[in-house]
Amino acid sequence: MQTSLSSTKVLVVGAGIMGAGIAQVAAQAGHSVYLVDARAGAAQQACAKLREGLDALVAKGKFTQAQVDTLMGRIQPVAGFADAADAGLVVEAIVENLDAKRALFSELEALLSDACVLASNTSSLSITAIAKGLRQPARVVGMHFFNPVPVMKLVEVVSGLQTSPGVAQAIFDLSKAWGKVPVHARSTPGFIVNRIARPFYAEALALLHEQSASPQVLDACMRAIGFRMGPCELMDLIGHDTNFAVTQAVYAANFFDKRYTPSLVQSALVDGGMLGRKSGRGIYDYAAGSKPPVVDMQALPLPATSHLQLHGRPQDAHTMADWQARLQAAGITVELVPDSAWTGMQAGNLQIRQTDGRPASALGAHVVVYDWHVPQGGAPVLAFAASSGASEDQIAQAQAVLGALGFAPQRVADQPGLVVARTLAMLVNEAADAVQQGVCDPAGADAAMKLGVNYPAGPFDWLARWGAPAVVQVLEALDVHYRGERYRVSPWLRHAVWQTHHTA
Ligand code: NAI
Numbered sequence: 001m002q003t004s005l006s007s008t009k010v011l012v013v014g015a016g017i018m019g020a021g022i023a024q025v026a027a028q029a030g031h032s033v034y035l036v037d038a039r040a041g042a043a044q045q046a047c048a049k050l051r052e053g054l055d056a057l058v059a060k061g062k063f064t065q066a067q068v069d070t071l072m073g074r075i076q077p078v079a080g081f082a083d084a085a086d087a088g089l090v091v092e093a094i095v096e097n098l099d100a101k102r103a104l105f106s107e108l109e110a111l112l113s114d115a116c117v118l119a120s121n122t123s124s125l126s127i128t129a130i131a132k133g134l135r136q137p138a139r140v141v142g143m144h145f146f147n148p149v150p151v152m153k154l155v156e157v158v159s160g161l162q163t164s165p166g167v168a169q170a171i172f173d174l175s176k177a178w179g180k181v182p183v184h185a186r187s188t189p190g191f192i193v194n195r196i197a198r199p200f201y202a203e204a205l206a207l208l209h210e211q212s213a214s215p216q217v218l219d220a221c222m223r224a225i226g227f228r229m230g231p232c233e234l235m236d237l238i239g240h241d242t243n244f245a246v247t248q249a250v251y252a253a254n255f256f257d258k259r260y261t262p263s264l265v266q267s268a269l270v271d272g273g274m275l276g277r278k279s280g281r282g283i284y285d286y287a288a289g290s291k292p293p294v295v296d297m298q299a300l301p302l303p304a305t306s307h308l309q310l311h312g313r314p315q316d317a318h319t320m321a322d323w324q325a326r327l328q329a330a331g332i333t334v335e336l337v338p339d340s341a342w343t344g345m346q347a348g349n350l351q352i353r354q355t356d357g358r359p360a361s362a363l364g365a366h367v368v369v370y371d372w373h374v375p376q377g378g379a380p381v382l383a384f385a386a387s388s389g390a391s392e393d394q395i396a397q398a399q400a401v402l403g404a405l406g407f408a409p410q411r412v413a414d415q416p417g418l419v420v421a422r423t424l425a426m427l428v429n430e431a432a433d434a435v436q437q438g439v440c441d442p443a444g445a446d447a448a449m450k451l452g453v454n455y456p457a458g459p460f461d462w463l464a465r466w467g468a469p470a471v472v473q474v475l476e477a478l479d480v481h482y483r484g485e486r487y488r489v490s491p492w493l494r495h496a497v498w499q500t501h502h503t504a
Contacts, residue, residue, distance in 0.1 A: 021149025
């Protein structure tokens, strides 16, 4: 089925938060739009609300009054489908219920032309399942927008087993014409974004469960590498009920694969009605408008040591030169070990090592490990952990050295992969599995995470930065430590490691 939707009339079904946004974006791109809702008056109300929002943007100089009048003139609230029989595209944004969506498309199939494309904005239902039983399942496709629709750039174009490639391509092209960045996805649980994002929340919840770090330290570590919000504050904002429901849906849809096991920490919050900002309390307490606490970033003394070795690999040369200069500025003489088996610093019998996934205690008695870091220019919070044999003096020494390098070190429990390395490795692992299973390609995964949930980089950007061997090392350390299915390494990543070895 080959089709172009560039000037077609669009029928948006469901005039809630998503439907209204989709109607606006379609009208903004020049389409005539019909808007319909099962609840009488809802489409008119949605139009009134849209106009109110757009008028406010006129006041801010973002639109002219004439533009708003033209745009709103293109959206026509209608009472029933008969008034929209000449539509060439339906985008449904009704209640998230499989039977309701099937019934809707089946009713529309009888009324609309055979060429009309039937798109669903579902965020969790299978496109293959929605299309079941229809006369022409090939014209059913996912067109998954993100909230708020006029702002968020990503559209996941989701193909079910029977979706025609021509229909998916037409929705892809149309999304582009609407100013969006479309990404092709296969209809699998969570599509791209809601699937790959699971470890961002799950690893933070696992660390809270084990009492490895406070929520404010977890949030500060993730903000330090460029996330706009840390996982705890973000779950509080999304609402734990919603976040937990998505996790449960992905878990169930994967036949209870342990990789996606929901967290007891979150289920307790939901059971207790501590849903986040909207209920005044979640992981943090928002009573009386209070904000989440921030980590204490006290000034550190200069390191007591006057000499240390700086270890790294040839590819770390740039960082080593920078660190050498910083340490020298702190009065420390530095001996470079540029082809070392590990990255970090040695001061006497104390090793201060960048994590390779293994806990400090697994590496030796006098070891401190520090987390992965991506310089962002913001607060350079860095998690570290100490081996059970390290003395308080050695821990203070390691903190002072990290402080001299410009970091604000925060101590966490001695678990594998600290905070950032563990979370990023799992995000990369999930993205690698998605690619392995043909859900999307690496560029699509990166674009989806950056544009759908504002990640500072995509999983394959992080993979390029650290390399498959380092990512796999962290995952294997987690797997050895915890056992079970959660940290099993994606076959795609194993191949990436072999490829690195063959091309080295
Ligand atoms: P909403 O509750 O704001 O709006 C749904 C609207 O559909 C309501 O006005 C309701 O009266 C109407 N409706 C329900 N059944 C209908 C039917 N059979 N025929 C016609 N109208 C019907 O919901 P929202 O948030 O706009 O979500 C709509 C869809 O978009 C769902 O499938 C949801 O999963 C999906 N979605 C939601 C996102 C969000 O952040 N809210 C993000 C991406 C997708």
